[in-house]
Amino acid sequence: METGKKRPNFLIIVADDLGFSDCGCFGGEIRTPTIDRLGLEGVRYTAFHAAAACSPSRAMLLTGSDHHIAGLGNLIEWTTQTGQNFVEGSKFTTAPQRGMPGYEGYLNEKVVTLPEILRDNGYHTLMSGKWHLGMKPKHFPQARGFEKSLALLPACSNHYGWRPDAEKKGEIPGFLEKSVIALHAEDDHYVDELPDDWYSSTGYADRMLKYLGEWKEQDDGHPFFAYLPFSAPHWPLQAPKEYVEHYRGMYDEGPEALRQKRLANLTKLGMIEPDTKPHPVVADDVKAWEAMADEERKMSCRAMEAYAGMVECMDHNIGRVTDYVEKIGELDNTYIMFMSDNGAEGAAYEAYPMVKGPLMEHLGKYYDNNIDNIGAYNSFVWYGPHWAQAATAPSRLYKAYTTEGGVRVPCIARFPGFRNNEISETFSTIMDICPTILEMVGVKHPAPTYQGREIVPMRGVSMLPWLAGKEDQVHEQDFIFGWEICGRGAIRKANFKAVFIPKPKGPEKWQLYDLGKDPGETEDLADENPEKLKELLEHWENYVKDCGVVPLQPELGTYVVAMEEQMPENVWMEYDYWKPEALVDREKFMREPKRFSVKT
Numbered sequence: 177m178e179t180g181k182k183r184p185n186f187l188i189i190v191a192d193d194l195g196f197s198d199c200g201c202f203g204g205e206i207r208t209p210t211i212d213r214l215g216l217e218g219v220r221y222t223a224f225h226a227a228a229a230c231s232p233s234r235a236m237l238l239t240g241s242d243h244h245i246a247g248l249g250n251l252i253e254w255t256t257q258t259g260q261n262f263v264e265g266s267k268f269t270t271a272p273q274r275g276m277p278g279y280e281g282y283l284n285e286k287v288v289t290l291p292e293i294l295r296d297n298g299y300h301t302l303m304s305g306k307w308h309l310g311m312k313p314k315h316f317p318q319a320r321g322f323e324k325s326l327a328l329l330p331a332c333s334n335h336y337g338w339r340p341d342a343e344k345k346g347e348i349p350g351f352l353e354k355s356v357i358a359l360h361a362e363d364d365h366y367v368d369e370l371p372d373d374w375y376s377s378t379g380y381a382d383r384m385l386k387y388l389g390e391w392k393e394q395d396d397g398h399p400f401f402a403y404l405p406f407s408a409p410h411w412p413l414q415a416p417k418e419y420v421e422h423y424r425g426m427y428d429e430g431p432e433a434l435r436q437k438r439l440a441n442l443t444k445l446g447m448i449e450p451d452t453k454p455h456p457v458v459a460d461d462v463k464a465w466e467a468m469a470d471e472e473r474k475m476s477c478r479a480m481e482a483y484a485g486m487v488e489c490m491d492h493n494i495g496r497v498t499d500y501v502e503k504i505g506e507l508d509n510t511y512i513m514f515m516s517d518n519g520a521e522g523a524a525y526e527a528y529p530m531v532k533g534p535l536m537e538h539l540g541k542y543y544d545n546n547i548d549n550i551g552a553y554n555s556f557v558w559y560g561p562h563w564a565q566a567a568t569a570p571s572r573l574y575k576a577y578t579t580e581g582g583v584r585v586p587c588i589a590r591f592p593g594f595r596n597n598e599i600s601e602t603f604s605t606i607m608d609i610c611p612t613i614l615e616m617v618g619v620k621h622p623a624p625t626y627q628g629r630e631i632v633p634m635r636g637v638s639m640l641p642w643l644a645g646k647e648d649q650v651h652e653q654d655f656i657f658g659w660e661i662c663g664r665g666a667i668r669k670a671n672f673k674a675v676f677i678p679k680p681k682g683p684e685k686w687q688l689y690d691l692g693k694d695p696g697e698t699e700d701l702a703d704e705n706p707e708k709l710k711e712l713l714e715h716w717e718n719y720v721k722d723c724g725v726v727p728l729q730p731e732l733g734t735y736v737v738a739m740e741e742q743m744p745e746n747v748w749m750e751y752d753y754w755k756p757e758a759l760v761d762r763e764k765f766m767r768e769p770k771r772f773s774v775k776t
Contacts, residue, residue, distance in 0.1 A: 183298075183399045185510040186613055187501065189494055190237070190405035191487075192230060192306060192332075193575060194586065195520035195567020198409075198487055202586050203441030204567075205434075207422060207488045210495035211588065214514055218590030219643075220599045222447045226518055226606040228575060228582035228661045230331060231308040233517040233606050234405065238309075238320075239287040240610030240621070240634030244278045244660070244723040248309065252281030253331055253354050254662060256748035268663065268728055271738035274748050275770045278724040281749060282310030283320055288626040290610045291321030294401045297619050300391050303327060304383040305405035307361075311751040312766060316361045324390075326362050326383040328376070328407055330753070333358035335377075335407065335414040335486075336553035337370040340542040346756040349534035351525070353754040355412075356556075366762065375416060377408045377486070381493035385500055392504050399509075401613075404497060409486035411521065411558040413479055413551060419492075420485030420551045427480045430465040430473065431562035432457070434480075435569050442570075446599060448695065454570030455581070455696040458681055459561040461527040474547055479559040482551030508592045511616070513609065515587040522564030522574030572697040578659040578666035579675055579697055594643040604650040605657065607636030615640045658719035663728035667716040673697070674712040676731055686713065686731065724774070741770060 199208040201215035226233040231251055232243035239246045249255075250273055258269040273279045283289065291301040303317050307327035310316065317325035337358040342348070348356070358374075360367040371379070384404050391400050408415075427434060435457070442448045465473065494514070501507050526532050539545060543556045550557055564574040568581035575582055587604075590596070614621060615638040623633040641647040651657075659666040665676040671692035678684045688702040688709045702709050719725065720733040727733035748769045752758055758765035 182509060183617060185399045185501075185506055186401045187497070187510055187512045188237070188401075188403050188609070189512070189514040190234070190305070190403075191490060191514070191516045192405070192407050192410040193518065193521040194409060194487065194516035195564065196516075196571070196584060196586050197438040197442060197567055197569070198520075199491075199586060201588075203438050203445055203447065205426065205437070206484045208491040210491045210498060211514060214498070214512060214590045215588045217596055218512070218588050218598075219595050220447075221587040221589070221602070221604060222599060223601045223603045224515065224585055224587035224605070225583045225603070225657070226515070226585045228518050228578050228659060228664070230306075230410075230517045232661060234307075234309055235283060235287075236605075236607045236636075237609055238289045238291070239283070240290070240607050240636040241287050241632055242607070242635055242658075242723040244725050245632055245635075246287045247278060247280040247282050247284035249273060249276070249279040249724070249726065250661060251331065252279075252749055255279055255281070256746050257350070258745065269738065270728065271742045272728065272736050273726045274738070274742040275772045276724075276726050277771075277774060279726065280771065281769070282312075282315040285629055286632050288622060288631050289320045290613060291317075291401060291403070292626075293321070293614065293619060293622065294617070295321050295323060297617065298398050299617075300324075300398055300400045301403075302384065302387040302391070302400055303403040303405075304387065305380045305403070306407040307405075311359075311749065311753065313361070313364055315750075316364065318363050322403070324363065324387050326367075326380070327360060329359045329361055330354055330357065332407060332410045332412075333376075334412060334553070334556075335375055337374045338553045340554075342542050344756070347538075348754070349538050351528075351535050352538060357754055357759075359753050359759070368759075375489075377406055377490045377493045380404065380406060381496050384497055388497070388500060388504075404494070405517075406490050406493075408490045409483050412556040413482040413486060413559060414553060414555065415482055415485035415489050415551050417551070419489045420482050422488065423481040423484040426484070427477045428473075430477075431480075431566045432465060434563070435566035438566055439569055448570055452570050453694065453696050453698050455572035455579075455698050457562060457565045458573060459522075459524070459565070460680065462524045462560055462562070465562060471547075475545075475550070476559070476563075478547055478550040479557045480563050482555075482557065483559050483563070485551060511592070511613075512590040513588065515606065516585040517606075518585060519571070519573075519575045519577075519582040520564040520567040521558065522561035522568075523558070523576070524560045525558060570696040573677075573681060576662060576664070577677060577681065578661060578664045579677065580691070580695065583659055583666075589639075589643070591643055595645065602642060602649045602651075603655060603657075604639060605636060607634070608639050608650060609636070610634055611636050611638040612640055612643075614638075656715050656719075658716065658723070660720075660725050660732065663732065665716065665732050667712050667719055669712060669715060672708055672712060674709055674716065678729060684729075684731070688712070739772075741772075
């Protein structure tokens, strides 16, 4: 920044599992006036990429590094228990990843975070929302640079902070135990009780408004960095009734009709070419819409209505925050970004062999999923692969897959004085945010050391030259970028992308696509162009080595059989907060999971 020039504020907003075309300015029918305004006044990215799942993306955003380096190589909830990753009968497990460098389940000591750097350089750092980057106080947001924070610590929870009494006594299936408790931390301590009228999106906006009000009142001349990561619209799909009611009957024609409308709107907006071939819907584990009974269709539509209500409520609360920033005269000095952390969530948990029986029995016994109650505090539903692929189309698959449907996400940058009112197809990633902000404020990343420890440099690149119109693209023409999660991999060089998806959602072999001609990943070129595939797989080997990926299948690299010490299940999270009395006698349910070296 120029000497003497007022330093900018930053507001980074993250949605949880939002689909690519959900918002109005990306072709959706959901009411999102605030997000639409940001999009029309800024840049809408159509080739912005994140990781394929939540905590990995958040780690990349806050460090500018790959998530396998930062400590979130996989979701710790998936690493600690094999059944979360592989189909029944699979010979592979997540055990080889347990305790390995980069798989700690929290931001590790190899990285320094963006808020740490900005705090050290005079910024007030504020956070309100989903953290998912550590469960113990030493891994809270405050320990990683946020001066003020209200943080949801686990991956997800009931959005109203409710759970049935039976769950409090420990009567809960394994899959659900990490998905319902709204465990929060405020600054350096756990929150014992949430307000009686708690709803996640409203509560996070309330707290951010409080922090910004205190910043304004303090008026010490220091700018703010505000991080507002919502837990919506992650399941359970719950929203205030006044929002859900806006969508009654809107989805009665079914997910394929919605998919076609979204594709048509994306074409009208110029976000996809008219001749784009969308990937076919992959949903063999659930009934087709046509095979559903009338009541099943109604239930499915109600889930989608609740989802839409969640998105609109989130937008309303984003608007409360941006309206306040505008009211205090800071909007044009505040750089705002909005994005999703991964593709839409398409898992059909009712079909998962490891969880379907106990899960569905429990929900039927303790939750009210009657059709007129879906979306309420005591309901618990998700919307499944058909609706998810209406939102990720034309891309292939959805969250947790390294196909475009899992990693290409909606993103908006409203940066006053830079590019605006533009739709851009420049390739960019969630790792690019950290270096962009640091360049904007004129601060260098401290690698190779920070506070006496060795740290890694950033792997992302600054978007500033492109935003300022000095470059045609964010990344160099022959950029290389890799993804891996849950034994699913991808490596991309320019428009060519090699993808490995295990069965049953893929062929369990490397496939090759030219995204410049085939963004839907529909035409496998592996047999036609083996030399290009070979070239990409050489880059894949480098990615695995450079980022410390622990392959879960031999096709993804040197496969190492797990040690005996890695075999125990469910002992790799640092806090078993879901167990009876664990929210009272916390220390009793905490551990220091074993950590191994690469040499081990």
